[in-house]
Amino acid sequence: MVSRRFILKSAVAGAAALAFPLYRSGRLEAKPSVATFENTLPIPSLLEGRMENGQRIFDLSLQRGRHEFFSGVETPSAGINGDYLGPVLRMRRGDRVRFNVTNNMSEDSTLHWHGVHLPAKMDGGPHQVIKPGGTWKPEFEIRQPASTQWYHSHMFHRTGVQVYYGLAGLFYIDDDESDALGLPSDYGVDDIPLVLQDRAFNRDGSFSYLRSMPERMNGMRGDVMLVNGAPFPTHDVASRRMRLRLLNGSNARIYNLKFSDGRAMRQIASDGGLLEKPVTLRSLRLSPGERAEVIVEFSPGDAVVLQHEPLPQRRRRRGMMMGMMMMGGGDDQPFEIMRFTAKRPARAKGDVPEHLVKVRSWNPAAAAKTRKMVLDMRMGPAMMSGNGFTINGKAMDMKRIDEKIRLGDVEIWEIRNDSPMPHPFHIHDIQFRILDRDGQHPPLNERGLKDTVLVESGETVRVITQFEDYADPKNPYMFHCHILEHEDGGMMGQFVVV
Ligand SMILES: [Cu+2]
Numbered sequence: 001m002v003s004r005r006f007i008l009k010s011a012v013a014g015a016a017a018l019a020f021p022l023y024r025s026g027r028l029e030a031k032p033s034v035a036t037f038e039n040t041l042p043i044p045s046l047l048e049g050r051m052e053n054g055q056r057i058f059d060l061s062l063q064r065g066r067h068e069f070f071s072g073v074e075t076p077s078a079g080i081n082g083d084y085l086g087p088v089l090r091m092r093r094g095d096r097v098r099f100n101v102t103n104n105m106s107e108d109s110t111l112h113w114h115g116v117h118l119p120a121k122m123d124g125g126p127h128q129v130i131k132p133g134g135t136w137k138p139e140f141e142i143r144q145p146a147s148t149q150w151y152h153s154h155m156f157h158r159t160g161v162q163v164y165y166g167l168a169g170l171f172y173i174d175d176d177e178s179d180a181l182g183l184p185s186d187y188g189v190d191d192i193p194l195v196l197q198d199r200a201f202n203r204d205g206s207f208s209y210l211r212s213m214p215e216r217m218n219g220m221r222g223d224v225m226l227v228n229g230a231p232f233p234t235h236d237v238a239s240r241r242m243r244l245r246l247l248n249g250s251n252a253r254i255y256n257l258k259f260s261d262g263r264a265m266r267q268i269a270s271d272g273g274l275l276e277k278p279v280t281l282r283s284l285r286l287s288p289g290e291r292a293e294v295i296v297e298f299s300p301g302d303a304v305v306l307q308h309e310p311l312p313q314r315r316r317r318r319g320m321m322m323g324m325m326m327m328g329g330g331d332d333q334p335f336e337i338m339r340f341t342a343k344r345p346a347r348a349k350g351d352v353p354e355h356l357v358k359v360r361s362w363n364p365a366a367a368a369k370t371r372k373m374v375l376d377m378r379m380g381p382a383m384m385s386g387n388g389f390t391i392n393g394k395a396m397d398m399k400r401i402d403e404k405i406r407l408g409d410v411e412i413w414e415i416r417n418d419s420p421m422p423h424p425f426h427i428h429d430i431q432f433r434i435l436d437r438d439g440q441h442p443p444l445n446e447r448g449l450k451d452t453v454l455v456e457s458g459e460t461v462r463v464i465t466q467f468e469d470y471a472d473p474k475n476p477y478m479f480h481c482h483i484l485e486h487e488d489g490g491m492m493g494q495f496v497v498v
Contacts, residue, residue: 086169146178219252272449395490
């Protein structure tokens with residue numbers, strides 16, 4: 001790990017040859033700073049559960065801990081079966097799974113299975129609270145294709161802080177169809193997870209969370225990039241062809257990912273699983289909650305940096321006050337995230353097939369209904385009271401069911417963003433297809449299954465899906481913005497399937 005340093009000077013000196021670190025802004029002054037690329041990328045442990053009476057069982061503990069992000073500095077943190085983040089849970093389509101989730105913390109929490117199709121009672125949303133000392137035992141069947149899902153706290157008004165401290169992890173689903181393609185799939189060798197999170201630290205090494213109004217407005221961003229929990233790490237690749245499973249596990253930051261030498265990535269999967277065919281990209285936009293799997297080729301001797309390159313932002317003009325509040329919140333600074341080296345990479349076998357899978361789709365003519373969702377933000381007292389973020393003019397109310405959906409219906413959701421900043425919109429239980437963005441076809445890499453879609457300021461995005469299998473008039477699912485401070489601030493609603 002990196003040595004303890006409290007002056008910005010050394011960070012700048014250490015990074016001078018390395019283009020543009022995130023903390024160039026100087027916000028790290030007088031805080032523990034990091035020398036870029038000195039840390040080795042941690043690979044989370046893999047948990048495949050144990051079989052009992054035909055069920056695959058996972059034992060999970062939500063716990064507080066102290067994690068050494070910076071050498072010699074302990075940061076109070078939280079994790080699942082560890083002190084920061086959780087293991088990668090691995091299971092197969094068709095599995096009957098059960099999770100014994102014990103809350104070993106001193107505050108209420110929940111654990112939500114993001115992207116997973118399941119009964120509402122098993123979803124781990126704000127209604128499935130696990131009290132301190134309690135154990136929650138959801139069980140369901142895996143009924144969806146191979147994909148990279150994830151799990152995280154979804155505690156009402158506390159999701160942002162609990163995820164920030166570390167309550168999140170990955171959830172892999174495998175299936176026969178995906179196994180047959182010969183994609184890199186040796187966990188931790190040529191198939192590695194990359195959980196991207198930006199964090200802000202105080203001088204004493206503790207997390208700095210929501211200390212200002214702009215942080216509440218824009219969502220919580222930080223100036224230290226963590227990948228799988230390590231600041232600005234390096235990974236020496238084991239193979240010339242690597243599969244990177246990217247999760248934007250940040251509370252609020254949107255990344256436009258790119259390699260420093262401009263090399264291509266082939267995206268093979270989006271939130272809900274494999275695409276029909278690989279899509280070659282020079283840059284990849286990933287908003288909070290979204291996943292992408294990419295194949296990247298390396299040559300012996302490579303040293304290449306994964307970085308963020310800002311995209312031009314669409315922004316509706318909404319008055320002086322709003323404009324002032326948004327200042328400094330934009331993703332307008334380029335910065336580095338991690339480095340890949342290829343010292344002795346093994347030769348890769350075969351190649352990535354040109355055709356991957358048939359992706360499920362729905363005909364808009366079959367839609368029973370178009371539901372409109374208008375995302376907005378309010379200033380003033382509403383914002384101060386933590387209810388400034390709305391969907392269809394309403395802030396989240398646990399006691400109000402916003403939408404009733406008939407079991408089996410195909411529906412179009414038309415999501416319009418009337419606010420001055422982008423919002424990643426997430427729907428629980430289902431995977432959808434994006435029909436259009438402002439009437440235009442979505443880009444090629446957004447033509448697979450998705451559960452989270454970024455809606456730009458002023459933009460209207462239409463998605464189509466079907467609500468199948470699980471009806472329950474009492475227990476709702478959530479839909480919400482995946483900027484966690486917006487979700488906590490009210491930009492969330494509830495639906496039941498009946
Ligand atoms: Cu939002």
